[in-house]
Amino acid sequence: MTTENSARLIYVMGPSGAGKDSLLGFARERIGASVMFSHRYITRAVSEGENHIALSNEEFATRLANGLFSLHWDSLGLRYGIGVEIDTWLARGMSVVVNGSRQHAGTAHARYPHARFVHIDASPAVLAARLARRGREDARQIEARLARRPALALPSAAQCITIDNSGLLADAGHQLLEAIGHAAR
Template identity: 75%
Template sequence: MTEVDSTKLIYVMGPSGAGKDSLLGFARERVGAQVMFAHRYITRAVGDGENHIALSHDEFATRISYGLFAMHWESLGLRYGIGIELDAWLARGMPVVVNGSRQHAQRALERYPDARFVHIDATPSVLAARLARRGREDARQIEARLARRPAFELPSHAHVVTIDNSGMLADAGAQLLNALTLAERA
């Protein structure tokens, strides 16, 4: 693996409905080309404002077999990957934002020991309302998803910022922009 500056990696995570995609879009519009936003490859059709590249399960497996993912994981029957272009960007000193998974955060920290983590969250009522608007799950499935909200833990040395995105997008967006600015200066 090429030598990378993992202080420039900003790993964004949080529960479904926390508004990660909205916040990432907000930030992307304001930082321009100063920060790279890694593509996510997902075995799900594109929709709902989520910025990803849709792959079939076979395409995903082929990319794994050729080592084309810097990180990959599975959640709720879907597969998610971040391409190896991430390492090329970090090797060139560019700040890179990854839309990751709380369950994969520890493995990301092992590969990128100086990464910065941003945990986006919202109140349970806000999460429920957003999940309902998204329309991928019925009320019973949403209730089950919220009930199983897994906790995540990272070692005490990990740099973690938590942003509550229960209110105005601009307020949480300003906090995310601040986290990105810190990574640019790292």
């Protein structure tokens, strides 16, 4: 899906609580319009700090049936989609950052073989504290979410970097900017 002008998909992923949305916001504020940041369509109400559009299950199914998602997946009872606008942006030579899923990174790589993958992670203690502060789930749900650590399975040809976001947001944010900058060149 990339063009000869080096437009690239930058696929950001990681466990809940790793700070993906915060890092994406940090990067977006500093990059400006030189890179496109997609939003996700999710069958969940919008929470503070998230860049997504809330859809009902029926709305999601209608969009999926009409081919309006470039990527989509189900996780923990929710449905997630990335709109087809990313294909237009890539075709016009713009690099695009998406907030994806670790379990579906292989599908993204198959569709966008020149994508760069950025895995955001944090220590288990930091993940637990952030999930508790977020307040979306009770203690049992948080424990189940933390126990769910799927293996990151990407083909060997995939370009993937890992950023530890256990410390200061600015430290990990500058690493993400570097990853996006290299991918956008």
